[in-house]
Amino acid sequence: MTLLSIVVFDDFSDIDLVLPWDILSRVKRHDWKVQVVGMGSTHRSTLGMLVKTDERLNSxxxxxxxxxxxxxxxxxxxxxxxxxxxxxxxxxxxxxxAQCSGALILERLGLLQGRTATTTPFAVREMQAAGVVLQQRPLVVHGNVATAGGCLASLYMTAWILFRCIGVADAKQIFAEVAPVGDDAFWAVIERAVTAQIRATNVPNP
Structure with a gap:
C-alpha cells in the first residue's frame, strides 16, 4: 500500500490542496490511497472551503x-x-x-538544514531570515525532500511524487488527462524540470 497524506490546517491555500489531491487521486491502483489529514475533523481554507479530514495529523x-x-x-x-x-x-x-509557505514548516522541523529550497515570493524574507538559501525554481529536490514555489508549482511537485512512486511513463498518462489541449510544451517543461532535480540528487527514476 502506498499511502499519501496531504496536511491541512485552518487558512490553508485552496489551490495547494485541490491540484495535487485531484491529480494524485487519478492513479487507479488498489494499493494507492490519497488522504487528507489535520488536527481537527474539519478545516476551513483561506477562501472558505470546508474540508473534512480522513485521519488525524499524527497518522x-x-x-x-x-x-x-x-x-x-x-x-x-x-x-x-x-x-x-x-x-x-x-x-x-x-x-x-512542501508547497509554497509550507516550506516554513519544513524549516522549523529542521528538514531544510543544509539544503536549498524554493517558496512563494511572499515567504522569501522569512525563509532567508531562517538561513535557508533559496533558488528561483518551481521545484527544488534534495533526495526525498522537495519544496515547490508558487501555487501552480504544485504541478511540478505532484509530478515528482508520481515519478518516484509509479514511474515517468505512468505519470505522463496521468498528466495527459489534465493537460491543456494542444499545448505540447506543457508536459515537456514539467518533465524536464522534475527529471533534472531528481538527477541532481542521484535518485533514479523508476
Missing amino acids: VAHSDVVIILGGEGSRVRLNDPEFLDDLKLDPQRQLIG
Whole structure:
C-alpha cells in the first residue's frame, strides 16, 4: 500500500490542496490511497472551503508520502507545539513535499538544514531570515525532500511524487488527462524540470 497524506490546517491555500489531491487521486491502483489529514475533523481554507479530514495529523508517521500545504495558516502552525509534535516526518523513508509557505514548516522541523529550497515570493524574507538559501525554481529536490514555489508549482511537485512512486511513463498518462489541449510544451517543461532535480540528487527514476 502506498499511502499519501496531504496536511491541512485552518487558512490553508485552496489551490495547494485541490491540484495535487485531484491529480494524485487519478492513479487507479488498489494499493494507492490519497488522504487528507489535520488536527481537527474539519478545516476551513483561506477562501472558505470546508474540508473534512480522513485521519488525524499524527497518522502521518505511517504515510509513504506527505505533502504540507501553504497559505496564511502555515505561519500560525509555526508557533503551535502540538501541531509540530504531531507532524512526525522521516525523510529516510518518506517522500516529503512542501508547497509554497509550507516550506516554513519544513524549516522549523529542521528538514531544510543544509539544503536549498524554493517558496512563494511572499515567504522569501522569512525563509532567508531562517538561513535557508533559496533558488528561483518551481521545484527544488534534495533526495526525498522537495519544496515547490508558487501555487501552480504544485504541478511540478505532484509530478515528482508520481515519478518516484509509479514511474515517468505512468505519470505522463496521468498528466495527459489534465493537460491543456494542444499545448505540447506543457508536459515537456514539467518533465524536464522534475527529471533534472531528481538527477541532481542521484535518485533514479523508476
